[in-house]
Amino acid sequence: MHTLEKFSFGVGDRFAHQAKAQLLAFQKLEKEGITVAPVWNKSNREHTFIGSEPQSVFDAAQTAVHALGWSHGWHVDADHIRLETVERFIASSDFFTIDVADSIGKPAPAADVHAFVTRHPELIGTTQIPGASEPFTLTHADVERVASEYLLAVQDAGRIYRHVALAKGEENIIAEVSMDETDAPQTPSELLIILAALADEKVRAQTIAPKFTGRFNKGVDYVGDLVQFEREFNDDLAVIARAIALYGLPANLKLSVHSGSDKFSLYPIIRRALARTGAGVHIKTAGTTWLEEIIGLAEAGGEGLVLAKEIYAYALAHVDDLCAPYASVIDIDRTQLPSPETVNAWNGPQFASAVRHIPGHPGFNAHIRQLLHVSFKLAAKAGTRYLDLLKANEEIVAKQVTENIFERHMRPLFIG
Ligand SMILES: [Zn+2]
Numbered sequence: 542m543h544t545l546e547k548f549s550f551g552v553g554d555r556f557a558h559q560a561k562a563q564l565l566a567f568q569k570l571e572k573e574g575i576t577v578a579p580v581w582n583k584s585n586r587e588h589t590f591i592g593s594e595p596q597s598v599f600d601a602a603q604t605a606v607h608a609l610g611w612s613h614g615w616h617v618d619a620d621h622i623r624l625e626t627v628e629r630f631i632a633s634s635d636f637f638t639i640d641v642a643d644s645i646g647k648p649a650p651a652a653d654v655h656a657f658v659t660r661h662p663e664l665i666g667t668t669q670i671p672g673a674s675e676p677f678t679l680t681h682a683d684v685e686r687v688a689s690e691y692l693l694a695v696q697d698a699g700r701i702y703r704h705v706a707l708a709k710g711e712e713n714i715i716a717e718v719s720m721d722e723t724d725a726p727q728t729p730s731e732l733l734i735i736l737a738a739l740a741d742e743k744v745r746a747q748t749i750a751p752k753f754t755g756r757f758n759k760g761v762d763y764v765g766d767l768v769q770f771e772r773e774f775n776d777d778l779a780v781i782a783r784a785i786a787l788y789g790l791p792a793n794l795k796l797s798v799h800s801g802s803d804k805f806s807l808y809p810i811i812r813r814a815l816a817r818t819g820a821g822v823h824i825k826t827a828g829t830t831w832l833e834e835i836i837g838l839a840e841a842g843g844e845g846l847v848l849a850k851e852i853y854a855y856a857l858a859h860v861d862d863l864c865a866p867y868a869s870v871i872d873i874d875r876t877q878l879p880s881p882e883t884v885n886a887w888n889g890p891q892f893a894s895a896v897r898h899i900p901g902h903p904g905f906n907a908h909i910r911q912l913l914h915v916s917f918k919l920a921a922k923a924g925t926r927y928l929d930l931l932k933a934n935e936e937i938v939a940k941q942v943t944e945n946i947f948e949r950h951m952r953p954l955f956i957g
C-alpha cells in the first residue's frame with residue numbers, strides 16, 4: 542500500500558511559484574524533531590479559474606523537493622475530485638480527495654439500506670467506545686436513517702475509488718473521502734456508520750474528512766463552540782480507532798481537517814488530542830499562500846504594491862461575482878471594506894498588515910483578507926505581469942510564505 546504518513550499537511554500553491562518556500566516550513570519543523578509530509582493540493586475549480594493543469598503542481602513540488610533535498614514523503618492531492626473531474630488528475634496525483642458531498646442526503650434504495658442494517662447488528666444498541674466522551678446509543682431506526690442519508694455517497698466514493706485504483710493500481714494511491722462541503726455536520730456516531738459502509742464498499746480510505754460543527758471560513762479563524770469542537774474531534778478519533786479494529790479499514794486511517802486555513806483557535810485543541818491519543822492527522826489548508834504573495838508584493842512596494850492595490854480595487858468593484866462561488870465559506874461585511882481611495886493611500890506595510898492574519902493587530906482586516914482570498918483569478922488575469930513580480934520579489938514573498946506556514950500554523954499545531 543502507498544501509505545500516507547502519520548502527520549501530513551496540505552498546502553495550496555495556486556500559481557506554482559512557492560513550493561520551495563512552503564517546503565522550507567516543513568524543513569524547519571523537521572529541525573524541531575517533527576516530520577510532517579507535505580501534500581500539495583489544488584482543486585479542479587482552482588485549476589479552471591487559473592487555467593493551469595494538474596501536472597504543474599507535481600512539477601513544482603518535485604522541483605522543490607529536489608532543490609531542498611527533502612528526503613521524506615510528499616504527495617500531490619487531486620483535491621475534491623469527482624468522477625467527472627478526476628481524469629486529468631490521474632497521471633500527476635497520488636493522493637485523491639474523493640468528494641461525495643453532492644450525494645449526501647439523497648435517499649438510498651430501501652433494499653440497500655435494509656441490507657446494510659441487517660449486516661451491521663453491532664451498530665445497534667449502547668456501546669462505550671474507548672476514548673469517547675459518552676456511550677453511543679443507536680436504535681435500529683437511527684442506523685436506518687443514517688444509512689439512507691449516506692449510502693449513496695458511500696457508493697459514489699466506491700465508484701470513484703475503483704476508477705482511480707484501476708487506472709493507477711490500488712497499491713499506488715492514497716484515498717481520502719471528503720464530506721465537508723455539505724450543510725450539516727456529521728456526528729461521531731454517524732461517522733462510525735459511514736466508516737462501516739465504506740469498509741463494506743471496500744474503499745481503502747486513509748483519511749476521512751467529515752464536516753465538523755462550526756464555520757470554517759476561508760483564511761480566517763474558526764467561528765463556533767470550541768468546547769463542542771473539542772468533544773466532537775476527540776469522539777471522532779475514538780470512532781476511527783474503533784472502525785479500524787471492527788471493519789479492517791487501513792490501520793493508518795486518520796481524520797482530515799479541511800481547515801480552510803488559519804483555524805488558530807482549533808490548533809491547540811487538535812495538538813492536545815493528538816498528544817493524548819497518539820493519533821495522526823491531515824490538516825488541509827486553503828490556497829492562502831496566494832495571500833502571502835500579495836502581502837510580499839505589498840511589502841516590496843513599487844510595482845508590487847501598485848498591482849496589489851489594483852487587484853483590491855477591481856475585487857471591490859466585482860465583489861458579487863468573486864464571492865458567489867464561495868458564499869458558504871466566507872463572511873464578508875461589506876461595510877468593513879475600505880474604498881479604493883483609502884487603500885490607495887496606504888504604504889506597503891499598511892496594506893500588508895491589513896491582509897496578514899495576525900489576530901489583534903490593529904491593521905488587520907478580516908474582510909479585506911477574505912475578499913482577496915477569493916480574488917486569485919484577478920492575479921491569474923494579470924498573467925505575466927503578476928508572475929514576473931513574483932520572480933522579481935522572490936525573496937520577500939518567500940519569507941512571508943514560509944513564516945506564515947511555520948509560525949502561524951505548524952508551530953501551534955505541532956510544537957505548541
Ligand atoms: Zn474540503
